[in-house]
Every structure is written in C-alpha cells, then in structure tokens.
Amino acid sequence: MSTYWINTVSRGHVTRGVAGGFTQANHGKPHMLRRMARDDWIVFYSPKTDYPDGAPLQAFTAIGRVSDDEVYQEDFDPEFQPWRRRVEFLPCTETPIRPLIDELAFIENKSQWGYRFRFGVFKIDEHDFDLIRSAMTG
Incomplete structure (x- = not known):
C-alpha cells in the first residue's frame, strides 16, 4: 500500500530533480527520505x-513515484553530498495551490494555509493526493 507525501522544494530544485530522476529533502538530509x-x-x-x-x-x-528501495548519497562535491531517492515522474502541469486550498484536508487552518509547508516533507491522505494529481494531470 502506497503512502502519499508532499515535498516542499523550490521550482529550480524540482526541475533538476525531474531531469535527473531523483528527489532530495530537508537540504540533503536522509531522515525523511x-x-x-x-x-x-x-x-x-x-x-x-x-x-x-x-x-x-x-x-x-x-x-512522481519512488522507484528504489533505499536512500543513496550523491558524491559529486566534497562540500555537499546530499541523500536522494530515485523517482519516476509523471507528465504534469504546474498547478497553483490557491484554487485547491478549500478542498485539501491536510490544510486545517485555511487562513494560514502556508504553515503546513514549513515542515518540508509530510504525509497526506489518498483523497488529497488524488485531488492534486487530478488537477496536475487532468
């Protein structure tokens, strides 16, 4: 059974991850991955x-969907060796969050909706995942 996650990452970092087929989290730390x-x-x-x-x-x-069994550490820079997971990304369209806020259960306080994303990586339920996926791929 799948678990559904949100990973809060700048678009620039997401673009590099999509191109390379990977994700990082929490500034390269392994614990959430x-x-x-x-x-x-x-x-x-x-x-x-x-x-x-x-x-x-x-x-x-x-x-995207996680496509490996373990985290791995990238070794391209002695100063920064981030932990990653391999991801198979779906074709999708960038989708603004504001039209979805009222329907997303993981956003409990609709007036302070951005607070939830301060945690970086967190779980969401299947309903919220399906709602977002439909908006991005529908």
Whole structure:
C-alpha cells in the first residue's frame, strides 16, 4: 500500500530533480527520505521559483513515484553530498495551490494555509493526493 507525501522544494530544485530522476529533502538530509518506500507517491510543492531568493510561486510543480528501495548519497562535491531517492515522474502541469486550498484536508487552518509547508516533507491522505494529481494531470 502506497503512502502519499508532499515535498516542499523550490521550482529550480524540482526541475533538476525531474531531469535527473531523483528527489532530495530537508537540504540533503536522509531522515525523511528513509521513511519513504518503493511505490510511495510524492507531490512537489514549490513556494518559490528558486531557493533562497526566488520569486513567490505557490504551486504544485511535479508528481512522481519512488522507484528504489533505499536512500543513496550523491558524491559529486566534497562540500555537499546530499541523500536522494530515485523517482519516476509523471507528465504534469504546474498547478497553483490557491484554487485547491478549500478542498485539501491536510490544510486545517485555511487562513494560514502556508504553515503546513514549513515542515518540508509530510504525509497526506489518498483523497488529497488524488485531488492534486487530478488537477496536475487532468
């Protein structure tokens, strides 16, 4: 049975992940990625176009399924060796969050909807995942 996740990442980082078939979380740390399993689904939410100084975006920017069994560490820079998971991304359209806020159960306080994304990676239920996926791929 799949688990459904939101990963809060700038659009620039999401674009690099889609091109490379991977995801990172929490600035390259492994702990949340280790909680994911093969065939879990991830929706990527981008508050900004880039990190740290990009323009506000507030959109879902990618959707994919975890396609490996373990985290792995990238070794291309001695200063930064991030942990990653392999992801098979679906073709989709970038989708603004605002039209979906009232229907998303994981956003409990609709007036402070952005608060939930401060946690970086978190689980959502199947209903919310299906709603987002339908908006992005429908």
